[in-house]
Amino acid sequence: MSENQLKEKAKNASQNAYAPYSNFKVGCAILLKSGNVYTGCNIENASFGLTVCAERNAIANAIASEGKIELDKVVVYTPTSTPTPPCGACRQVIHEFGSPTVSSFCDSGESTKHRMEELLTNAFNLNKD
Numbered sequence: 001m002s003e004n005q006l007k008e009k010a011k012n013a014s015q016n017a018y019a020p021y022s023n024f025k026v027g028c029a030i031l032l033k034s035g036n037v038y039t040g041c042n043i044e045n046a047s048f049g050l051t052v053c054a055e056r057n058a059i060a061n062a063i064a065s066e067g068k069i070e071l072d073k074v075v076v077y078t079p080t081s082t083p084t085p086p087c088g089a090c091r092q093v094i095h096e097f098g099s100p101t102v103s104s105f106c107d108s109g110e111s112t113k114h115r116m117e118e119l120l121t122n123a124f125n126l127n128k129d
Helices: 003-014 054-066 088-096
Strands: 027-032 037-041 071-078 101-106 111-115
Touching: 003 027, 003 037, 003 054, 003 071, 003 101, 027 054, 037 054, 054 071, 054 088
Parallel strands: 071 101
Antiparallel strands: 027 037, 027 071, 101 111
16 A cells, blocks of 8 residues: 555544544554554543544554554654654554554645654563563
8 A cells, every 4th residue: 555545544534533622633544564554543531641642543453453463654644734753652552563664744745754763762672581
């Protein structure tokens, strides 16, 4: 699937966001190594700490459908004038499931693309050895 197709899916997913407090409607599309694509949107809560980001919801959708997953690409849309990369919590969760390229884009058409290692250096890793 092309980057533009993933961008379209991410932007479409943002339309389903539940964001009555911030009106910051984020969408995410993830491409797995399996070739399957999943989307997610942010879901806010009056107890702000319970809000779940679009990236984590997309990953949860993929795991619920496939079980074990490996991320290839993550594309995030925000309704802003400059691209907004994933938050720290999402970066850690993304890292758990691979080393994908992470693209962020916004309404102005501007976009960024990073390797996961650039976004989260020295990620937490629970050594199971």
